[in-house]
Amino acid sequence: MHLVRHPLPEAGPKKILKVVGIGNDVRGDDGLGLYVARRLQGALPASVEVVEHQGEPSGLMDYWED
Secondary structure (H helix, E strand, C coil), rough: CHHHHHCCCCCCCCCCCCEEEEEECCCCCHHHHHHHHHHHHHHHHHHHHHEEECCCHHHHHHHHHC
16 A cells, blocks of 8 residues: 555655654653653764654554654
């Protein structure tokens, strides 16, 4: 299905890797994913996007686009 909708990739710079830190700051060790994401900000190559996610798991689908 993907090849039918987008047979050729778009030209230009794209992020090739995305790191998603998942957690909740308020719930103690449940915030570890967010802590790691914050530590990685600026420490990885520009081609790596680091984001934080707090909230509903279904919201993770937005990070899987592209």
